[in-house]
Amino acid sequence: MGNKQTIFTDEQLDAYQDCTFFTRKEILRLHGRYHELAPHLVPMDYTNEPDCKLPLALIVDMPELKENPFRNRIVESFSEDGMGNLSFNEFVDMFSVLSETAPRELKAIYAFKIYDFNVDNYLCKEDLEKTLNRLTKEELTPEEVDLVCEKTIDEADLDGDNKLSYSDFENMISRAPDFLSTFHIRI
Amino acid sequence: NQLIAEQSRTDELADAFDLQEELDNRDRGIQFEMHLVLIPPGRNRGAIISQYYNKTLRLRRRRQSKPQVRDFSRSSRPSIRGYGLQADTTDSEDREDRKQEQLVNNLQKMSVADRERMLREMPLSKPCFMFRVVYLQALKQRLYIRLTFIPSLQLWKVSLKKVSGRFGSGVLSYFLFLRILLFFNIFLFLVMSAFLVVPQALYPPEPPANRSSFSGLELLTGAGYFSDSLMYYGYYHNDTLKMSCKNSTQEECEAKSPSYNMPLAYFFTIGMAFFITCIILVYSMSKSFGQSFKIDKSRSALAIKTFCSWDFRVTKKSSVKLMSENISTQLKVLTNTPLKPLSQKLKRFALQFLSWIVCITVTIGCVVGIYYFSEYRHGQRCSLVGEVSLLDLPVLVSVINLLLSFLFALCLEEYTSPSVRTYVALGRNLVLKVSVLGVLCYHWLGHICWETFVGQELYRFLIVDFIFTLLDTLFGELIWRLLYDKIFKKKRKPEFNIAKNVLDLIYGQSLAWLGVLFTPLLPAVQILKLFLLFYIKMSSVMMNCQAPRKPYRVTQMTTIFITLLCFPSFLGASVCVTYTMWSIKPSESCGPFRGLDTMFQAGKRWMHQMEDQNPKLSLLTKAHLYLVENPFFLFVGAGIFLIGIYFHSQVIDGQRQIIALLQKHIKNVGHLPVCMHSSLFGLIGAPDVPFILMNLVDLLLFLRRERIKSS
Numbered sequence: 001m002g003n004k005q006t007i008f009t010d011e012q013l014d015a016y017q018d019c020t021f022f023t024r025k026e027i028l029r030l031h032g033r034y035h036e037l038a039p040h041l042v043p044m045d046y047t048n049e050p051d052c053k054l055p056l057a058l059i060v061d062m063p064e065l066k067e068n069p070f071r072n073r074i075v076e077s078f079s080e081d082g083m084g085n086l087s088f089n090e091f092v093d094m095f096s097v098l099s100e101t102a103p104r105e106l107k108a109i110y111a112f113k114i115y116d117f118n119v120d121n122y123l124c125k126e127d128l129e130k131t132l133n134r135l136t137k138e139e140l141t142p143e144e145v146d147l148v149c150e151k152t153i154d155e156a157d158l159d160g161d162n163k164l165s166y167s168d169f170e171n172m173i174s175r176a177p178d179f180l181s182t183f184h185i186r187i
Numbered sequence: 188n189q190l191i192a193e194q195s196r197t198d199e200l201a202d203a204f205d206l207q208e209e210l211d212n213r214d215r216g217i218q219f220e221m222h223l224v225l226i227p228p229g230r231n232r233g234a235i236i237s238q239y240y241n242k243t244l245r246l247r248r249r250r251q252s253k254p255q256v257r258d259f260s261r262s263s264r265p266s267i268r269g270y271g272l273q274a275d276t277t278d279s280e281d282r283e284d285r286k287q288e289q290l291v292n293n294l295q296k297m298s299v300a301d302r303e304r305m306l307r308e309m310p311l312s313k314p315c316f317m318f319r320v321v322y323l324q325a326l327k328q329r330l331y332i333r334l335t336f337i338p339s340l341q342l343w344k345v346s347l348k349k350v351s352g353r354f355g356s357g358v359l360s361y362f363l364f365l366r367i368l369l370f371f372n373i374f375l376f377l378v379m380s381a382f383l384v385v386p387q388a389l390y391p392p393e394p395p396a397n398r399s400s401f402s403g404l405e406l407l408t409g410a411g412y413f414s415d416s417l418m419y420y421g422y423y424h425n426d427t428l429k430m431s432c433k434n435s436t437q438e439e440c441e442a443k444s445p446s447y448n449m450p451l452a453y454f455f456t457i458g459m460a461f462f463i464t465c466i467i468l469v470y471s472m473s474k475s476f477g478q479s480f481k482i483d484k485s486r487s488a489l490a491i492k493t494f495c496s497w498d499f500r501v502t503k504k505s506s507v508k509l510m511s512e513n514i515s516t517q518l519k520v521l522t523n524t525p526l527k528p529l530s531q532k533l534k535r536f537a538l539q540f541l542s543w544i545v546c547i548t549v550t551i552g553c554v555v556g557i558y559y560f561s562e563y564r565h566g567q568r569c570s571l572v573g574e575v576s577l578l579d580l581p582v583l584v585s586v587i588n589l590l591l592s593f594l595f596a597l598c599l600e601e602y603t604s605p606s607v608r609t610y611v612a613l614g615r616n617l618v619l620k621v622s623v624l625g626v627l628c629y630h631w632l633g634h635i636c637w638e639t640f641v642g643q644e645l646y647r648f649l650i651v652d653f654i655f656t657l658l659d660t661l662f663g664e665l666i667w668r669l670l671y672d673k674i675f676k677k678k679r680k681p682e683f684n685i686a687k688n689v690l691d692l693i694y695g696q697s698l699a700w701l702g703v704l705f706t707p708l709l710p711a712v713q714i715l716k717l718f719l720l721f722y723i724k725m726s727s728v729m730m731n732c733q734a735p736r737k738p739y740r741v742t743q744m745t746t747i748f749i750t751l752l753c754f755p756s757f758l759g760a761s762v763c764v765t766y767t768m769w770s771i772k773p774s775e776s777c778g779p780f781r782g783l784d785t786m787f788q789a790g791k792r793w794m795h796q797m798e799d800q801n802p803k804l805s806l807l808t809k810a811h812l813y814l815v816e817n818p819f820f821l822f823v824g825a826g827i828f829l830i831g832i833y834f835h836s837q838v839i840d841g842q843r844q845i846i847a848l849l850q851k852h853i854k855n856v857g858h859l860p861v862c863m864h865s866s867l868f869g870l871i872g873a874p875d876v877p878f879i880l881m882n883l884v885d886l887l888l889f890l891r892r893e894r895i896k897s898s
Contacts, residue, residue, distance in 0.1 A: 063502055066502070068499060068507075069497075115494065131494075135496075135514050136515035139512065144518075147522050148489065155487035155489055156490040158853045159856070172487050172490050175487065176491040176495040177479040177480075178495050179495045181742055182499060
């Protein structure tokens with residue numbers, strides 16, 4: 001039913017459906033969005049799995065990400081090389097995790113990665129400072145930023161090492177009922 | 188496998204990334220584990236990692252039949268490549284046991300100091316276990332999507348995305364709520380039309396002699412041409428409907444034609460519709476309550492504000508700027524909360540008390556006024572001027588609702604916390620609307636063919652409420668914006684008051700539920716109204732409003748709204764309907780229940796008829812007599828229900844205490860530089876216990892031992 005598409009094989013679409021939270025139609029639509037970011041780079045035929053990656057600058061220009069202060073970190077967390085170059089698989093994965101039906105634990109994992117600016121698997125004070133500055137667009141004075149960082153670490157740090165490990169972060173997220181609804185990008 | 192063999196031979200540490208690559212080829216799920224586990228330089232780190240992998244591999248294979256394709260690492264989508272690779276199946280059990288032995292050997296060969304260091308740096312969390320939970324949950328979610336709600340979730344998708352992009356999740360929740368109400372009404376409408384309207388439409392009774400012709404006023408008042416139509420209760424036949432026979436004789440006709448017992452159908456359709464709506468409401472309420480309920484009272488408000496307050500859905504530049512300002516204001520408030528002196532607190536408390544007294548007095552005054560006004564109009568019914576005057580009671584009620592909601596909003600200044608303000612405003616409006624509706628319900632029962640009259644009144648109330656919502660949108664939003672633009676010349680636009688609008692929606696839906704018994708076509712009117720309301724509100728919000736300045740906790744507010752929809756609104760309506768069906772005598776001259784003592788008797792009469800025709804069903808009738816009609820059964824059922832709720836709340840209390848205790852222990856452990864070899868060996872022997880719980884239980888035992896030793 002519907003028109004026969006030639007972008008993906010049926011096995012590929014099935015695999016995508018299993019691995020993400022999207023339906024077939026949405027995956028094809030995502031491919032359309034990916035393609036229109038760079039029509040000359042992205043092939044229309046993905047049946048032989050071409051190795052095509054789009055650079056960070058193109059991805060963060062999407063209207064859904066353009067005004068987000070964490071857009072660079074979001075794209076970097078989902079890229080294999082850590083530099084923000086996304087293949088189509090990674091692109092789909094990014095929006096799948098950020099979709100409405102992704103479970104809380106999965107979102108918590110990626111939220112942790114996004115806020116971990118220096119990629120050391122801990123949210124240390126510098127990470128928190130950078131997060132706050134991006135959240136408030138530098139409206140807080142440095143003293144206030146310092147105070148907020150200290151209080152945050154004080155509240156959330158359970159094992160007393162002055163930085164937030166993943167378990168501290170997850171513990172805190174589990175107490176925030178709004179996390180699921182705010183950590184969501186609709187595409 | 189090779190690597191682990193190497194390790195046992197050389198006791199050298201394998202580089203974590205080498206191990207990672209090997210595991211890469213076997214199972215992708217562990218990759219994230221590698222990134223998260225703090226990998227200290229030290230010996231036999233790889234042994235621990237392999238052990239994690241083996242344990243989770245066993246757990247995973249036990250629960251799932253599909254190969255693992257999810258991938259959580261930075262290289263997030265080579266899972267297509269990995270899809271063809273299956274997890275090891277057949278002879279891996281032997282390999283597992285061998286690996287375990289090797290691991291145990293490894294660990295025993297380690298020096299004490301090494302073991303200590305490694306165990307100290309071992310993380311307590313368990314992402315691999317979580318991996319399995321996440322995959323199962325993901326399966327459940329996908330199943331949910333593919334079930335029944337696909338077409339309904341697609342309605343208005345583009346508009347909703349635009350709204351959320353500009354205004355955030357708060358305003359979006361209003362429109363989502365509207366959509367939910369629309370689906371409830373569509374369901375009611377389908378049920379009603381299938382079982383009541385269509386059969387009656389096929390067998391219309393003779394029209395009465397003095398039927399008035401159609402004039403446009405009927406759409407507003409619901410009287411006139413509509414009084415004797417399918418819309419109202421009075422039209423419905425009180426006996427079995429049969430096809431008229433022209434060609435055959437009387438006996439053949441009665442034997443062959445299908446018959447439709449209208450009173451029974453009416454009774455059961457209403458009952459079933461309410462029952463199914465109740466189930467759906469309670470289910471969605473419990474689901475949403477589960478999402479927003481926090482067992483542990485929040486101590487980390489600042490941390491949550493830092494990490495969870497940014498709404499990723501907002502895409503418009505000006506809204507993003509507003510959101511940043513919002514967040515910085517809230518952060519400042521959270522960090523500087525000065526202590527208030529006692530005298531100020533007392534003064535504040537006195538003001539709050541006073542404002543409550545004022546609001547309640549005004550509410551009581553208005554309710555009494557409405558009661559006397561409706562009595563006066565009832566007395567004057569004979570000398571009514573025209574049909575338009577039928578509208579005066581609904582208009583009065585709507586005006587009072589509007590004015591008093593403004594008054595209540597003004598009396599809110601002494602509450603500082605925005606969430607408390609919202610709750611207080613909601614509470615006051617709720618008290619007003621419930622009391623007004625209650626008084627009106629009490630008053631309506633004294634007319635001839637009162638059911639049709641009540642149906643008409645509710646129809647009028649619904650229409651007038653819709654008109655007033657439109658007027659409120661016009662004046663509240665459009666005119667204010669023009670005023671700001673032209674006269675005050677400010678950049679600000681009015682804000683969309685989410686709580687008030689949702690409460691209006693709930694009020695309209697309560698009217699619809701109250702009226703369904705008397706006006707089977709009322710859900711259709713409500714559907715039209717909601718449809719129009721969506722488009723009008725959407726365009727008004729886009730043109731006239733700005734994003735909210737105050738913080739809005741979406742999940743909590745959504746839970747509150749669904750609870751309000753269920754408890755005062757639906758429960759009140761169903762209590763009224765049940766009372767009407769159970770104890771009030773239906774009017775003699777119209778409707779499907781004329782001649783009976785109560786509407787409920789239709790069901791009883793049918794049971795007796797069935798018993799007469801078929802004596803074997805006497806068991807059923809006896810069950811009906813003792814269970815349904817006997818209040819004792821209901822009391823016992825309610826008692827059991829309450830006991831169950833009490834037990835559950837005690838369990839939650841206990842869990843709260845355990846959580847507090849465990850958190851204290853985690854804090855203590857973080858400061859202890861002691862080894863924990865018991866926990867590691869405990870792990871190897873118990874594959875079925877969740878890893879983190881095991882760790883913590885061992886922790887507790889160990890600490891207790893240490894305390895005993897030290898004391």
